[in-house]
Amino acid sequence: MLWQLLAAQPEIALFASLAIGYLIGSVKIGPIQLGGVCGTLIVALILGQSGARISPDLKNIAFALFIFALGFTGGPQFFANIGRGWRYGILSIVEMVVVIGLVLGAVAMFKLDQGTAAGLLAGAATESAVVGTASEAIGRLGLSAADTARLQANIVTAYSVSYLFGLVTIVLFTSQFAPLLLRVNLREESERLWRKLGGDGALAEGQSLAAPPLVGREVKVIGAAGQTIGELEARYGHNISVQRVTRSRSVIRAQPAVVLKPGDRILIGGRREAVVQAIPAIGEEVFGADVADAYADKLDVMLTHRGVHGLTVAQVRERASPADARGVFISAVTRLDSTIPALPGTELHRGDVLTLVGAREDVARGAAKLGYVVRATQKTDFVFLGLGVLVGIALGRLSARMGGIDVTLGTGGGCLLAGLLFGWIRSRYPLIGSLPSAAAQILKDFGLCTFIAAVGLSAGADAVRLIREYGVALPVAGVVITLGPALVSLFVGRFLLKLEVPMLLGAIAGQQCSTPAISALVGVTGNSTPVIGYTITYALSNVLLPLMGPLIVGLAGKFG
Structure with missing residues (x-):
């Protein structure tokens, strides 16, 4: 009876997948938490046995909105970190090259098809967006409808299996095993780095400074x-x-x-x-009531001044004229969706949101020198949003032939690049293109999970077959493909680039786009120093890895 109801009204299966999936994803066992996307996929694979199917048009629209919002919010940080964030950017390049190499090795060893290879890449790299870009690429191979559906189903199943093992691997590696390999006490290193950056001490989870800065x-x-x-x-x-x-x-x-x-x-x-x-x-x-009418204003400012990029908080104050710097202080720095410590030694990047504190005229003057004020708004510029998605769809139709392989961006890759461009335009011309952070977040969360639920429901019938076919090969491959780039990055970052250990481990979590890993790291270190490295590689990998979806589909077809 329930199966018949789900098949007749697939919207019930969709929202059940979202609700139950996010409930499962919120359960935390030690430092491990699956998250809503993986939880939604697991539930959708189960409910997909009922025959419930979501319209492909809804799936495509949801993915286009997700990937555009992803690029839009990351655009300013992505372009800011291409040049001066090169040391951390190398780690994102390491991630892509090593992952591609290991996946192709698994293709040759286990004779994986293109869908399974793409799913293995998405899961081991814990980058859900690859599922969408690879699915589009398979849809353009010109195969029969049955073969296309089978390969797209294999993406989802391989992703779900390898994601589980990849997630556990990267969390344990960054927070436990890597410090042992480097023979360092991670908490002591983080406290030392915190003091080096100008901090007074370390904060544990749930703590705040009793003596504010x-x-x-x-x-x-x-x-x-x-x-x-x-x-x-x-x-x-x-x-x-x-x-x-x-x-x-x-x-x-x-x-x-x-x-x-x-x-x-x-x-x-x-x-x-x-x-x-x-x-x-x-x-x-002196103590009295004379200061009861004195107030300090707070103002959020998007940093766009080119000359400030790469300077520390202390250097910005030193280089500013006394008239410009007087009475204005940076109390917080927000990069992407993460708050990093606003210490004197903290480096600032274009695209950061700086919280300025001081008298009203002082913070207004500081904002004018640093960038533009981020005004609280609930309105979305749908002209800008609609135009951006249209440009993305147009870009997605472009194709090129590389080494005998046809590579097409597709709607996913096109909308990602359009999002990057339109996000950068918004950062330079703040009077246009309003997309509040809350609105962008709902586009990302709901868009991705709707897409994942839709492909999970359609793949449900093939999931058991694929797991039986490859057995333990997929979990083992997921662990190896996750560990490979992490180990290489650990060596390159520590011994060649000479990065501080807490920032390096945060960068490894970021190149893997793993929020659970950075959460576990912050809990182990006791302060936010790993987040500084995390935000740079996360911004880069979050853009570069989805573009690998069509590439791995093309390469797997040649190596398989």
Whole structure:
């Protein structure tokens, strides 16, 4: 009865796959968590035994929206990291070359078909988008409908099996085995790196700083009498700023030329260590209600200034003129969907979102020098979105012949490139192309999982056959293909590129596009230093790996 209902109304099977799949994916066993995509696929493979099928048109639309949103959100970071992020970018190249080589080795050894090879690549690299680009490539091979459906089903089954083993492998490798191979204490290394970058200590999961890095205090002037405000701020490297001066109950505008007098009450703000150091030299801290009407503004700014790319937070302050830097501080840095520590030694990249803190006029001035203000909005520019997807579909029709292999981007590859381009345009011209982060996230999540559920339902009948045919070969191949690039990257990153261990391990998790791996790493290290390396390789691999889908389909046809 249930099977008949699902076959008659496949939309029930679709939403059941999403709901139950995300429930399964949310279960966490130690550091391992499957995630909603893999959970959805497992449930869809089971429900697919009922014969429920989703329209191919819906599947294609869902994938186009997902892949465009993926490129759109990653565009600024991708282009920013192509040049100056070359050391980490090498690891993404290592990932692609080694994975392709190992998959082709598995094709020759086990006589894998093109669908199984592509699924093995997607699962071992834990990159779900490859399922879509490879499925499109198989659809263009000119095979019969039955053969096309069989190969596309093999992609999904091979992906689901190898993903499970690849996920466990990369999580355990980055958080447990790699530190043993390098003979380092990962937590101690992370604490050392945190201090090197200018941090005061390490944070465990769920913790926050009891002593925040940015503070404000009211001080009665004694020792600093006779100094100008500009001289006082310069004395502490402009890491403090005088926000207000109260003299004989009159408020004086805090200009650099103002000379402080004994008994003045000044409101200072800035980095905690500088404020603590400055108070005894200025006078004595006072407590009262005079600062109750003083506020600090927060402003999110997309960094677009070319000259700031690659500089640390401390270098940005040092190179700015006192008039530009005065009274504005960077309290947080968001890169892609991750928050990285805004320490003095943290490198900034174009496309980062910087949270500026200070007086309203100060943060507005800082925003104008660094980039553009990210305004909170709930409106999506559907003209920009629709045009972007159309351009992607047009690009997807382009094809080229490489070494006797026809390579076509397809809708997936075309929409990915269009998303990159339109995301970059948005970062340069912020008045057009609004796509709020929440809207982009729902496009990515719902688009990908709808696509995965649709292909999982259609592949359900063939899943058992493929698993019986290859047995333990797929799980073993998944582990080897995951470990291969991770081990090579560990050697290259540590001994050739001389990367810091926490950042290197974060970069290995990023080249694998593995969110569970970076989550486990942050838990082991006790701070966010691995995220700095993770964001760079994640941005690059998230774009480059999906483009490998059509390539592996073509190569597997030659080597199989």
